[in-house]
Amino acid sequence: MAHMISIDDPHDERLHDYVDLRDVSLRRSLEADEGLFIAEGEKVIRRAVEAGYRPRSFLLAERWLNGLADILQRSEAPVYVVDEALAERVTGFHVHRGALASLERVTRWRMDDLLDAQRLVVCEDIVDHTNVGAILRSVAGLGWDGALLAPRAADPLYRRAIKTSMGAVFSLPWARLDDWRGGLQRLREQGFMIAAMALRDDSVTLDDLAADLVARHRKLALLLGTEGDGLSAHWLSQADVVVRIPMGHGIDSLNVAAAAAVACYELRIR
């Protein structure tokens, strides 16, 4: 059973895991150094714990104790009970959902674990945490098998990515593609057709690619590029096919998370 501890000093050392949650660069180094990540909101905390991540501590306003009682009961981690003003002072923002947890960051999957997949999304340098979160949620929700992320893509275990994914990052297998230069070759050797999403004259439409996949029963790795500039020339040059979503009304492109959702839907295994 978790141990309840009331805290009323915002500088209490035990709250260190939760400081300045809006300061992205501080959080990046703090979370890497300490090997932790933060989950926010009852539903997301529950999903993290149920997926097997180990809580280091909880930070809750009193009114959230009941909602998480079963989770707290099964945990050894301390529960810091604070009022909402103190939570705001420590974290730097108003914690709408009133509940935070700090959990141990572990690597659950490696690229090798994903090579038996039929459908993988591969994110190059997608830097926005809400985009990464939304993409991983769509990948999971639309029945794809997993995601690979290039070294510079945003962290799926960053608080806002987790929140936007509604915890999908805890159940969907995903891994870093450590080798940006040579990693796609690995996928090709494993029988993946490599499709790059990009706006190019030599591209095929999404439904043409879907028909081709159905006809040929191919494993597919779908490459998505960074917001704004899209895929690097190096990755584009390695694709078997370039695919586009046909656009209207003089619009160039969709938001990358919207494009990912459309592609995962159209190219799903049927």
Place this chain on the structure above:
Amino acid sequence: MAHMISIDDPHDERLHDYVDLRDVSLRRSLEADEGLFIAEGEKVIRRAVEAGYRPRSFLLAERWLNGLADILQRSEAPVYVVDEALAERVTGFHVHRGALASLERVTRWRMDDLLDAQRLVVCEDIVDHTNVGAILRSVAGLGWDGALLAPRAADPLYRRAIKTSMGAVFSLPWARLDDWRGGLQRLREQGFMIAAMALRDDSVTLDDLAADLVARHRKLALLLGTEGDGLSAHWLSQADVVVRIPMGHGIDSLNVAAAAAVACYELRIR
């Protein structure tokens, strides 16, 4: 030709349109009172002006003057040239794209202008500006005719909505549905089939609905509900059909902007 004015006092009254751009509630009242909106970044400013919105002023760092030279040349509005530190002090954030414009807010379309459409998205209380921006971009990009927004949905002309939409909010016809209670009846009278996106047992899948539309050549209004809670019972009760995107991996739902993109793609006119 626009008039260039160097400003080095952050409290200069002429910068009033640009204060505290991150303070959503302040900006809401300021922009409504003054009848303005803010566009950010060269590409988006260009699209606003080319779509016919009239600039009140520009706020630029010197290095952005060249990129917008043609736009500035054709405008009568003053150009306030400031250094980036001053821009940050006034606006409250680091203006990555170095260029801002304040433009006159005008109502370009009303609900009546959209009733000849074949495909409309109707957003109930979607409150996140990036979701509204991404949705309107998908609606436009995927060839739908326009969007209606319930009274409490987020403002498509708010800076972040504009930015996420990449300016699609300037070209796509959209309007407020002023009558939340009775507005859907208006759509029905105009021959729209009303489809509600929701997770319900009596829902049909997206591809079943697409097949039905193709078979019956129906005009379609697709209702999207607020983040989290979804559509109100009142709107759900008025739908002709409830539609869902089939989900896998134990995931409940997609992010609303991702769901909108998938639905607009699958239900497009072919």
